[in-house]
Amino acid sequence: MDRAEMFKKAKEAADAEAENRRNGNFTPHEYEKIPFEGLETNKLKVFRFVGNPYTVRDENWHPKMVLSSKIVGDNKKQFVCRWSEDRDWFLWRVYNKITAYDWDENFVNPDGSKGRKVYKLAKTNPEILDRVLHNNKKAYVMPDGRKIEDSGWKPSRSVYMNCICKDDYDWHKENKSYKLIAKKIGTSEDAEGNVSEFPEPGIPVSCYEYIIKAVVEENGAWEDFDIAIKKEEKEPWYSAYSFMDERKIKDQLSVPMNGDPMTEEELSWDKIDIDKITQVTSYRKIHNRLGKFIKQVDEILNTDFTSELEKLVAEEKAKWKEDHKDGSDENEKTEEPKAEEKKTRLRKPAESNESSSSENVYDKMRKLGWVKADQLEKDMKDMGVELTVDFGESEKTTKLHFVCDGEEISQDDLIPCCDCYLPGPEIIDYCPACGAVFKS
Numbered sequence: 226m227d228r229a230e231m232f233k234k235a236k237e238a239a240d241a242e243a244e245n246r247r248n249g250n251f252t253p254h255e256y257e258k259i260p261f262e263g264l265e266t267n268k269l270k271v272f273r274f275v276g277n278p279y280t281v282r283d284e285n286w287h288p289k290m291v292l293s294s295k296i297v298g299d300n301k302k303q304f305v306c307r308w309s310e311d312r313d314w315f316l317w318r319v320y321n322k323i324t325a326y327d328w329d330e331n332f333v334n335p336d337g338s339k340g341r342k343v344y345k346l347a348k349t350n351p352e353i354l355d356r357v358l359h360n361n362k363k364a365y366v367m368p369d370g371r372k373i374e375d376s377g378w379k380p381s382r383s384v385y386m387n388c389i390c391k392d393d394y395d396w397h398k399e400n401k402s403y404k405l406i407a408k409k410i411g412t413s414e415d416a417e418g419n420v421s422e423f424p425e426p427g428i429p430v431s432c433y434e435y436i437i438k439a440v441v442e443e444n445g446a447w448e449d450f451d452i453a454i455k456k457e458e459k460e461p462w463y464s465a466y467s468f469m470d471e472r473k474i475k476d477q478l479s480v481p482m483n484g485d486p487m488t489e490e491e492l493s494w495d496k497i498d499i500d501k502i503t504q505v506t507s508y509r510k511i512h513n514r515l516g517k518f519i520k521q522v523d524e525i526l527n528t529d530f531t532s533e534l535e536k537l538v539a540e541e542k543a544k545w546k547e548d549h550k551d552g553s554d555e556n557e558k559t560e561e562p563k564a565e566e567k568k569t570r571l572r573k574p575a576e577s578n579e580s581s582s583s584e585n586v587y588d589k590m591r592k593l594g595w596v597k598a599d600q601l602e603k604d605m606k607d608m609g610v611e612l613t614v615d616f617g618e619s620e621k622t623t624k625l626h627f628v629c630d631g632e633e634i635s636q637d638d639l640i641p642c643c644d645c646y647l648p649g650p651e652i653i654d655y656c657p658a659c660g661a662v663f664k665s
């Protein structure tokens with residue numbers, strides 16, 4: 226392959242990625258207000274980490290291991306799915322059912338090793354198998370001929386961590402906040418030159434292990450000294466150095482490292498509540514995004530996942546209503562009861578230039594003559610839902626953003642009012658604009 230071809234391939238890959246982004250959900254709404262610090266290839270960045278290792282975490286801002294995958298839903302759009310560690314969790318069981326395999330021990334692989342998986346559905350139902358294994362996407366062929374397969378539903382493990390990045394220390398000082406480390410921050414530019422960022426939060430477990438190794442070698446804790454991390458072009462992909470190794474890497478550093486204790490000021494900065502943005506994907510979302518596919522699986526494999534999922538959705542809805550019945554609970558719900566009492570809150574956006582902040586959104590509705598603005602205000606408060614609105618020319622073009630438990634209800638899941646076409650969520654059985662009442 227000549228160089229021109231290589232670039233053509235690279236362009237194809239970039240186009241494919243841009244297409245993915247256009248298909249939505251590359252930046253889940255819940256990440257938008259969070260400051261990220263991305264690792265960069267061949268660039269050493271200096272960090273100070275805080276909290277216990279994820280295996281013994283006991284605060285919502287301590288490092289956390291998160292399982293997630295990018296699944297293409299029934300609407301052909303990709304969504305981020307966060308998985309439970311519990312192998313009995315609904316989607317695990319669907320996944321395991323579809324990807325069940327036998328082990329062919331006599332098969333000889335190209336590298337000489339023996340054995341391979343033979344999927345039970347490979348011959349009989351390749352289409353549903355391929356959807357789960359690769360999101361029905363063709364493998365991407367690298368310039369050197371290697372194939373990169375889409376990883377489908379299979380979740381990967383990342384560790385989310387609060388950090389201070391010394392390379393951007395002024396930002397931390399000014400905003401009095403930590404950041405979340407990200408394995409990568411992708412960017413794209415629209416026609417007007419506005420750049421959007423697409424963070425991939427967390428670092429791979431392998432990178433986390435290098436950090437732990439660097440810390441343990443010094444017989445210390447990561448709050449005691451700086452750690453420099455670099456993303457490499459090839460294996461081992463990441464390297465980590467403690468402050469005591471500074472000599473070895475000095476000429477690659479943009480900022481000095483140190484082994485000073487953290488200051489009172491640093492310790493006082495806002496930490497990001499990791500639990501709030503890493504909740505396991507709701508059954509409601511799974512049902513909305515994969516309901517059709519799961520039904521198809523039931524028909525083909527004679528399983529009963531659909532009615533099971535519907536039951537789980539109903540239970541979740543009931544529990545959600547129960548949890549939010551008493552509007553006095555201002556603390557956000559978290560997965561872990563231990564962390565529930567802690568009050569580390571999500572950092573508020575520094576300054577929003579949008580006209581629709583939650584303070585005046587209901588006033589604006591009243592001004593526009595929305596019949597049930599008062600009731601909506603009360604209900605949203607009771608349910609702990611944060612609402613922002615992009616007011617359009619009419620109800621039909623108005624967009625409501627409902628955020629509950631740190632997750633925005635997808636626009637695809639909103640149902641237009643039968644009278645004025647204002648899209649609204651299932652959780653309210655009336656139209657706030659024209660006042661129509663819906664039967665459930």
Ligand SMILES: [Zn+2]
Nearest residue numbers: 642645656659
């Ligand atoms: Zn209406």
